[in-house]
Structure formats: C-alpha cells, structure tokens
Amino acid sequence: MSAQVIGFSLLVLGAFLIIGNLIRMKVTILQSLFLPSSIIGGFTALLLGPQVLGAGLTPLVGENSFWSTGILTKEIVTVWSSLPGLMINVIFASLFLGKTTPTLKKIWNNGGPQLAFGWTIGWGQYVVGLLIALLILVPVFDLPAMTGALIEIAFEGGHGTSAGMKSTFEELGFPEAYDLAIGLATVGVLSGVIFGIILINWAVRTNKTNTSQGKVGYSRLQKLGIKEFENREPAGNITLRQEAIETFSFHFAMVGIAILIGYGIQQGLIGIENITWGAWSGTYIMKYIPLFPLAMVGGILLQMVVDKVDRFQVIDRSLINRIQGFSLDILIVSALATISLAVIGEYFVPFLLLAAGGILWNIFCFMIFAKRMIPTYWFERGIGDFGQSMGITATGLLLMRIIDPENETPAFETFGYKQLVYEPFLGGGLVTALSVPLIHSLGAIPFLLFSVAMVILGMVTGLFYFGKSSKTQSSQGSYF
Incomplete structure (x- = not known):
C-alpha cells in the first residue's frame, strides 16, 4: 500500500465528513x-x-468495472478498515492528559453516587449479555459465549472500543464480533438519544427536574451544530512559542508518548506472562489485550510525571480535546463505512436480542435505581450516566446539556469525578479489554458470577450508603 493511496484515502474520508455535516x-x-x-x-x-x-451495480456493469465497488475503491476500503484500531489508541491515550486529578475523598463524596449507579449498569450489561448468550445464543445459534460481552463493549464503550477490540476478536476466532459490536454501538447511540429525550420530556412534564429549563430543545443554530458568535471560544491555548515548537505538534507528540508507554506496558506484560503463569498453566491472556486501555494507563502515568515537573503548565486540556475529537470522527466514519452488512444479516436475531437486552436493562436501571442512589438532582445527574451506558460519554454529556443548559446543577462536575474512577475499568477500560479473553480462557460462568457480585456491590453501595442521604435531603438540598 503506497503512501499516496493512504493519503488519498484520508482525503476522501474528510470529504465524507463534510458530506455528513451538509446532510445533517x-x-x-x-x-x-x-x-x-x-x-x-x-x-x-x-x-x-x-x-x-x-x-x-455489479450485475449491470460486471465485476471488473470500476463501479462494482461503488465510488470507493478496494484500496480506500482497505485503508479505512485499519483506521479504527489506530485511532482508538489516540482517543484513550488522551483521556487523562491535561487533567489535574482531585483527591480520592473529593471523588468519592461528589462522584460516588454516580459511580455506584454507573457500576451497577455497566456490570449488569455483562450479566444480561451472558445470560442471553448462555441461554439462547450458544445452544440455539452455536455462537461463542464471548458474544455476551458485546453489550458492554458496544454500549458503554461505543464505536471506539468496539473497533479497538477487533484484533482480539480475530485472534480468538470470532472476527464477526467486530461487525456485531459496531452495529450495536450504532444502535446504542441512536437509542440513547431517542430514549434520553423521551425521558427528559417526561421529567419536565412531571416536575422531576430542578433546573429553570422550561422547555426541552435547542435553538435553531444549536441544532444545526453552529456556535453562536457570542459563544465562540478559542479551540485551545497556545502554551509554547512557535520558534521552539508548534503547540499542537507538542500536544500530539505527548499523546504519542502516552501510546508508546502503553505499548511498552503491553509488551512487558506479554513477556512476563510467557515466562511465569502462562508457561506454568498454559493459559495466555495478555496477548489478547488490545493496546488502547494500556495507552490510557500510559496517559495517566505521563500526566503524573508532568504534574511533578511541568511548572509552566504547557499541556492544555482543550487542545487535547481537539485531538481526541478529531480521532473519534475519523474512527466513526471509517468504522461505519467498512462494517460488514453480511455479518449483521447472518446474525440478525442474536443482534436484536443483544440490542433489546441492553436497552431494556439500561432503562430499567435508570427508572428504578437513579433516584434511589443519587441523593440530589438525581435526574440531571442520572441522565448523563444513562446516556453513557447507551452510547458513550458524548451522549451522556448531550443529554445533560439538554436538561441543564445553564449548568445550574452539579451534574457535569460530578459526572467528571465519576469518570476518573469509572473509565479505567469499564466503558473501554481494563475490564472491557479483559472480558473477552477471560471468558474465552476461563469460561462464561466464572465471569458471569463475578459480574453478578459486582452488580450487587454497586447496588448495595448505591442504595444503602449513598441512598440513605437521599431520604434526608430534598431534591433541592445542599450539595456535598
């Protein structure tokens, strides 16, 4: 594959991003x-x-015609199919760069209720998925038990995590799981927005909210995706002089270093396993772990070093966000454009069962547990976790912005605190990355039992620790 073909493929991808925006x-x-x-x-x-x-067009023009592949050549599709697995490393390496980590006490007091709520939903997706797999998908459709992990991978992790797991699915002998996961991630985003807006309308009509938002909706410009002139702000702060190094180049390089640290950790773990427990037991797990969660660990370690040595504060979080957002856009376009419709069609009933199971579980948890676990502003805070559990973090932030556009509640702050503990494990973290290899190596039953235990832990903590304060505080009570 020549550099010219790769470059041209990226140009075409950019064109489709613009086409998507024009259609929107x-x-x-x-x-x-x-x-x-x-x-x-x-x-x-x-x-x-x-x-x-x-x-x-192939039946009309023949297999050798240019039009037999539509307007995309085979080379473009080949390049695009490799992009999601690369871009997810950039996204996860960027998660904690430029962020100052608060104390554990502050995280626990402020974000603890949402952590318990999100923990219950996330681990519950494994429970629901594995039950569907063991009771239906394995005996009836002869699918591997690892399909039970797809709800959490796709719904909590989204398109990025699903793409990042592609190599793991291939190495474990079920490459079709990638296409199923990408399809489920798309269902998750759509259902998250649709059901989220339905819940918001219900909350506004029944006075479940505590904001001054009298009606649900954005302005015309906001729906078009255009920032009002008075609300426009710089994309990032220029922290370095250009004669030394371009600020954006520096930030991109820091993301690259975080990925390299993650790669070093990955290879180190594989090497240790090969000469220790792997050699003794014959069970190998580390080689199936994708790079992206370890790139996140690399970002955390790099930021810890930067916090100690960078007295000039040269890492700007807003610029890191731009790099992360750019990578996510590339990932989503390339992943959706190369998804296998044949696989979705072949496994359509299992696909529907997993999608329905995930959606019903998330709605059930929000309606039953959110107000009982989150002591204050339960709807504004809980809707963010609901959105994330359906269609990645961006969906949760979107729903919170709809119900609380003026940031009148602590929803955004507490959601951020929760993410600091939640993301290293679920929603694309280490647990997500390890789930499929563990199910494959140790079996579905042990992982199911462990998931049940984690759900119970989340429920007990949320209902009987944080939930107690909800009985003594009004919905507009003090905030921690």
Whole structure:
C-alpha cells in the first residue's frame, strides 16, 4: 500500500465528513436526533461503497468495472478498515492528559453516587449479555459465549472500543464480533438519544427536574451544530512559542508518548506472562489485550510525571480535546463505512436480542435505581450516566446539556469525578479489554458470577450508603 493511496484515502474520508455535516444541516430529523456528522458520513460512505451501491451495480456493469465497488475503491476500503484500531489508541491515550486529578475523598463524596449507579449498569450489561448468550445464543445459534460481552463493549464503550477490540476478536476466532459490536454501538447511540429525550420530556412534564429549563430543545443554530458568535471560544491555548515548537505538534507528540508507554506496558506484560503463569498453566491472556486501555494507563502515568515537573503548565486540556475529537470522527466514519452488512444479516436475531437486552436493562436501571442512589438532582445527574451506558460519554454529556443548559446543577462536575474512577475499568477500560479473553480462557460462568457480585456491590453501595442521604435531603438540598 503506497503512501499516496493512504493519503488519498484520508482525503476522501474528510470529504465524507463534510458530506455528513451538509446532510445533517439539511435534514431536520437528524438535527433533532443530535446525530454527529461522523455517523451520517459513515453511513453515506457505506451506502455508496462496495456493499450497497457496488453490489447493486455489479450485475449491470460486471465485476471488473470500476463501479462494482461503488465510488470507493478496494484500496480506500482497505485503508479505512485499519483506521479504527489506530485511532482508538489516540482517543484513550488522551483521556487523562491535561487533567489535574482531585483527591480520592473529593471523588468519592461528589462522584460516588454516580459511580455506584454507573457500576451497577455497566456490570449488569455483562450479566444480561451472558445470560442471553448462555441461554439462547450458544445452544440455539452455536455462537461463542464471548458474544455476551458485546453489550458492554458496544454500549458503554461505543464505536471506539468496539473497533479497538477487533484484533482480539480475530485472534480468538470470532472476527464477526467486530461487525456485531459496531452495529450495536450504532444502535446504542441512536437509542440513547431517542430514549434520553423521551425521558427528559417526561421529567419536565412531571416536575422531576430542578433546573429553570422550561422547555426541552435547542435553538435553531444549536441544532444545526453552529456556535453562536457570542459563544465562540478559542479551540485551545497556545502554551509554547512557535520558534521552539508548534503547540499542537507538542500536544500530539505527548499523546504519542502516552501510546508508546502503553505499548511498552503491553509488551512487558506479554513477556512476563510467557515466562511465569502462562508457561506454568498454559493459559495466555495478555496477548489478547488490545493496546488502547494500556495507552490510557500510559496517559495517566505521563500526566503524573508532568504534574511533578511541568511548572509552566504547557499541556492544555482543550487542545487535547481537539485531538481526541478529531480521532473519534475519523474512527466513526471509517468504522461505519467498512462494517460488514453480511455479518449483521447472518446474525440478525442474536443482534436484536443483544440490542433489546441492553436497552431494556439500561432503562430499567435508570427508572428504578437513579433516584434511589443519587441523593440530589438525581435526574440531571442520572441522565448523563444513562446516556453513557447507551452510547458513550458524548451522549451522556448531550443529554445533560439538554436538561441543564445553564449548568445550574452539579451534574457535569460530578459526572467528571465519576469518570476518573469509572473509565479505567469499564466503558473501554481494563475490564472491557479483559472480558473477552477471560471468558474465552476461563469460561462464561466464572465471569458471569463475578459480574453478578459486582452488580450487587454497586447496588448495595448505591442504595444503602449513598441512598440513605437521599431520604434526608430534598431534591433541592445542599450539595456535598
């Protein structure tokens, strides 16, 4: 594959991002669903690629025609299919760079209720998924038990985590899981926004909220995805002089160092396993762990060093966010454009069962546990965790912004505290990365029992520790 082909493939991907944004600005329902342009662009590329347009034209023009692959060449599809696995490392390496970690006491007091709530939902997705797998998917459809982990991987982790697990699925002999996970992640984003807005409308009508938001909705410009002139702000702070090094280049390099640290950890763990417990037991797990959660660990370790030595505060979090967002857009377009429709069709019933199980579990948890675990502003805070459990962190932030546009509640702050503890484990963290190898190596039953224990831990902590204060505080009571 020449550099010219790779470069041209990236240019075409950028064009589809713009096409997705133009379609979003013209189609009102897409604006109302708050669908990112990357998802729209990815679906557009899928329709115009070899699986839809190409498949439809091949009988007319022949297999050797240019149009047999739609408007995307085989080389472009090949390049795009490799991008999600690369971009997810950038996203996870960026998670904690530029952030000052608060004390554990502050995290526990402020974010603890949402951590317990999110912990219950996340581990519960494993319980629901594994029960569906063991009771239906394995005996009826002859699928491997690891399919039970796809709900958490796709719903909590989203397109990025699903893409990052591709190599693991392939090495474990079930590459189709990648396409199922990407499809489930798309269902998660759509259902998260749709059901989230339904819940918000219900909360506003029944006075479940404590904000001054009298009606649900954004302005016309906000729905179009355009910042008002008065609300525009710099994309980042220039912390270094250009004659020394371009600030953006420096930040991109720091992300790269975080990934290299993660790669070193990965290779170290594989090496240790090969000469210790792996050699003794014949069970190897570390080689199946993808790079992205360890890139996140690399980012944490790098930030700990920077906190001690960087007296000039040269790492700017807003610039790191831009790098992260850019990588996520590339990931989503390329992942959706190269998803296998044949796999989704072949496993359509298992796909529906997993999607339905995940959606019903998330809605059940929000309606039953959120107000009983979160002592103050339960709806504004809980809706963020609901959105994340359905369709990644961005969906949770979107729903919180709809119900609390003026930031009148502590929802955004407490959500951030919760993420500091939650993300290293679930939603793409170490547990997510280890779940499939562990199920494959140790069996589904042990992992199911452990997941049940973690759900019980989350429930007990949320209901009987944090939930106690909800009985003594009013919905507008003091905030920690």
